Amino acid sequence: MKKSKKIILKTCIALAxxxxxxxxxxxxxxxxxxxxxxxxxxxxxxxxxxxxxxxQKAAFVGLSGLEITDMTLVxxxxxxxxxxxxMETSVNFWHLFIGDIQLGTLKINNGLVQLVQKGKVKNFAAxxxxxxxxxxxxxxxxxxxxxxxIISKTLNLIPTDMKIENLTIKLDDNxxxxxxxxKQLVLDKSxxxxxxxxxxxTFSQRWKIKGFAxxxxxxxxxxxxxxxxxAIKVPYFDERYNLQSSFDSIRLKITNIDKSxxxxxxxxYTSITNLRINHPKIASKDVLIKxxxxxxxxxxxxxxxxxxxxSTAQFNAIxxxxxxxxxxxxxxxxxxxxxxxxxxxxxFISSLPDGLFTxxxxxxxxxxxxxxxxxxxxxxxxxxxxxxxNLKKENxxxxxxxxxxxxxxxxxFIYRAIINNVLQRPVLVGTANANYSTMDQxxxxxxxxxLTTEDPSFFTHHGxxxxxFKQSIVKNIKTKKFSRGASTISMQLIKNVFLTREKTLSRxxxxxxxxxxxxxxxIVSKERMLEVYFNIIEWGPNVYGIGEASQYYFQKPAxxxxxxxxLYLARIIPSPKKFMYQFDDQGLLKxxxxxxxxxxxxIMMRRGLLTADDTIYKTxxxxxxxPAKSLIKLRxxxxxxxxxxxxxxxxxx
Numbered sequence: 001m002k003k004s005k006k007i008i009l010k011t012c013i014a015l016a017x018x019x020x021x022x023x024x025x026x027x028x029x030x031x032x033x034x035x036x037x038x039x040x041x042x043x044x045x046x047x048x049x050x051x052x053x054x055x056q057k058a059a060f061v062g063l064s065g066l067e068i069t070d071m072t073l074v075x076x077x078x079x080x081x082x083x084x085x086x087m088e089t090s091v092n093f094w095h096l097f098i099g100d101i102q103l104g105t106l107k108i109n110n111g112l113v114q115l116v117q118k119g120k121v122k123n124f125a126a127x128x129x130x131x132x133x134x135x136x137x138x139x140x141x142x143x144x145x146x147x148x149x150i151i152s153k154t155l156n157l158i159p160t161d162m163k164i165e166n167l168t169i170k171l172d173d174n175x176x177x178x179x180x181x182x183k184q185l186v187l188d189k190s191x192x193x194x195x196x197x198x199x200x201x202t203f204s205q206r207w208k209i210k211g212f213a214x215x216x217x218x219x220x221x222x223x224x225x226x227x228x229x230x231a232i233k234v235p236y237f238d239e240r241y242n243l244q245s246s247f248d249s250i251r252l253k254i255t256n257i258d259k260s261x262x263x264x265x266x267x268x269y270t271s272i273t274n275l276r277i278n279h280p281k282i283a284s285k286d287v288l289i290k291x292x293x294x295x296x297x298x299x300x301x302x303x304x305x306x307x308x309x310x311s312t313a314q315f316n317a318i319x320x321x322x323x324x325x326x327x328x329x330x331x332x333x334x335x336x337x338x339x340x341x342x343x344x345x346x347x348f349i350s351s352l353p354d355g356l357f358t359x360x361x362x363x364x365x366x367x368x369x370x371x372x373x374x375x376x377x378x379x380x381x382x383x384x385x386x387x388x389x390n391l392k393k394e395n396x397x398x399x400x401x402x403x404x405x406x407x408x409x410x411x412x413f414i415y416r417a418i419i420n421n422v423l424q425r426p427v428l429v430g431t432a433n434a435n436y437s438t439m440d441q442x443x444x445x446x447x448x449x450x451l452t453t454e455d456p457s458f459f460t461h462h463g464x465x466x467x468x469f470k471q472s473i474v475k476n477i478k479t480k481k482f483s484r485g486a487s488t489i490s491m492q493l494i495k496n497v498f499l500t501r502e503k504t505l506s507r508x509x510x511x512x513x514x515x516x517x518x519x520x521x522x523i524v525s526k527e528r529m530l531e532v533y534f535n536i537i538e539w540g541p542n543v544y545g546i547g548e549a550s551q552y553y554f555q556k557p558a559x560x561x562x563x564x565x566x567l568y569l570a571r572i573i574p575s576p577k578k579f580m581y582q583f584d585d586q587g588l589l590k591x592x593x594x595x596x597x598x599x600x601x602x603i604m605m606r607r608g609l610l611t612a613d614d615t616i617y618k619t620x621x622x623x624x625x626x627p628a629k630s631l632i633k634l635r636x637x638x639x640x641x642x643x644x645x646x647x648x649x650x651x652x653x
Contacts, residue, residue: 034058034066049126051075065090065105078116078123085110089159106159114170140328144264144300151218151257158215162187171236177201178235190214192222200235207232218257225249231274244278244286266298283506287355289315303329309337316351318343320371332379340371345396356506359404359498359514367396391516398521404498404514409524415536417544418500427544429535435547439531442546443561448609449570450534452600455489456607459526463490463519464512490515493533539569540576540628555626563614564622567597579628585635588621 035058042053056070068087074080090104116123164185171178181197196207211222226232231246238244249272256267271293278286292315297308306325313322323337345365352360369391376386401407412430416423430436439447451458487495494514499507518524539549546569550558554565561569571593572579582593589597604610624632 031060034060045073049075051081051126061088062090075123075126078121079114080112081115081123082113083111084108087111103157103159105161106164107162108164108167110165111167112170113168114172116170116172117174118172119174140303142302143305144259144262144302147300148257148259148264155215155218158213159187160190160216173236173240175201176236176239180235185209187213195227198235200239202238203233203235205230205233219254221251221253223249223251231276242279244276246274246276247272248274262302264298264300266300267296269293269295281504283355283504284500284502285355285358287353287506289353291316303327306335309339315353317347318351331381334375334377334379336373336375338371338373340369342368342370342394344368345393357510357513358506359510360402362400363398363402364400365396365398367394369393369396393520398517404510406498406514406518406523409493409497409518409532410528415497415544417496417536417538421500421502424544425542427536429532433547435545435551436535437545437547437558439527439534442534442558443566445563445566445614446534446546446558446561446569447530448604449566449600450573451489452604452607452609453570454492454573458489458530461488461490461519463488463515488515489533490519490529492537493529494518496536497532537573538576539572540579541631543576552626553624553628562620563610564597564620567600568622571596571600580631580633583624583632585633587624587629587632587634 038053038055038058045051045053052072052074054070054072054074055068058066058068061067066089068084070083070085071087072080072083086107086109088105088107114123122128162185164182167182167185169180169182177200179199181199183195183197185194185196186192190212192209192211192213194207194209196209198205198207206227207224208227209222209224211220213220213222224232225248231248234243234245251271252268253270254266254268256265258265271291272289273291275289275292276286292313294314295312297311299306299308304325304327307322309321309323311322313320318340320338320340323335323339325333325335327333327335345367348369349360349363349365354361371391372388373390374386374388378384412428412432415427415429416425417427418424427433428436431438455461491511494511495501495507498514499511518529535545535547538544539546540552543549543552546558549569550556550561550565553569554561568582568589572582582589584590601610601615605615
């Protein structure tokens, strides 16, 4: 027994001696090792990134401290990328021995980081290039493992004690400038305090970040706000993207980052107050969201990334549970589910962001509703797209309309189209207008043709066609652009009568909500909607309604239009101002237009909308006889040749 104790004691002493020798060797050679590491790093930057790294002085201080003086990185023939006058840091010695770099303290005095683009030359371009030496592999990435490793390494590089003074971050994008002066950033005993000055070409502000940050325990609670009066303005984006945005404050809280059972869980919440956005693609005026909050739970597994359905998003009084997922187990699958629990309709209307739904301002409603959306897209099987939208309502009704009074459609009103933000001439929608045509004054052929081309299920749907939406989404995803819409006659009517033609998110959202209200509250009959539609749509340059169109093209009332004329009028609705390009220099339909007409006729025959008797006179050509004829480029007849022939015949006689 005594012998074994002596062996253990000798072993421990030997290990201690080896350990001390290693430490001693490390301390003896560490400055030489540091110089070698700096030289190796400098060579790599020069070879791979064509950049020059210079350090005036670098030395260890104490057991684990490192002090660097005048460190500069300059890409060749470009502006300095960064410069630090003095930096002191320390690393966790024990973590370093197991190959894990974990910063303990960090001090920076007088630093500069700048991103500059002059013309097409960027001083950071070399660092954006992909590593050509990277090994291509078909092995699937474990998302949970990869994310946890990146998060852990990043948090380990955040010191537990930090003091930064006079660090300037500059951005210069061909004259579009922003400068962020971090006068002071302190992290002491997990408490964060900052003082930041921001200057751009358009404004100057003082910001502050304060709160709690514990990088070792992976927790944080930070608030971001303006020291001066007024909202925080987002720099650079206003000049670069014409995006004006501001907010009063942001709060970010991370309560948990944990990996267990092969899954990574990230929990917390973020909130923002008085978020204001202005961009021509969003709305024509400022959009304001007074209060927004997102309580999130992010889940990552070996083959999926998701926002869990236990997450809650809220803006103003509207709360909903989103589920978003990206899966790669078998196929690449995208999922989106939205669940709005039962809520008061008035709370929903009152919570709509100011500026995004201007036509709903002043609207009042009674009753409740809940809503569910289920979307699934399989990249390898796009035609199997799932799009289910379900709204359940209880005693839901509109008691007062806002700016868009949908009851307007039931009576006479003045319609004025808006083209390129310019109001067009007024058109009276009512029988007092000599060109107004009631449904019994419109050729049944035209009604059938227009419904076939524009909205075959108009009399049976409730404003939207789910299948059309699905096909539109599939087509837009495949082409990676908005190449196909799914507009019904109801949507076209709302867009023309109540909204502008601006292509903004605001207009599209208003269109969807107004159509739903119109179609699901029995405000206007389908017959009346169709009649108004026929009398307001554009059918040519400054030609509105079928009464004007039938005279403009054929010099006859709408009730006397032939099948061929109706087929023609239905086909030009998408581009009425380009009608003249359908005709050749003899005033006859070109081949492509005739094929379109034949195709439309075939569809209507298959659907039982036309019979063989209806098409007896189909072979007769379409002749434009009205004022529209002046816009068709017709070939001028050679009158000289005709005259000489006539004279010759007369002499022979």
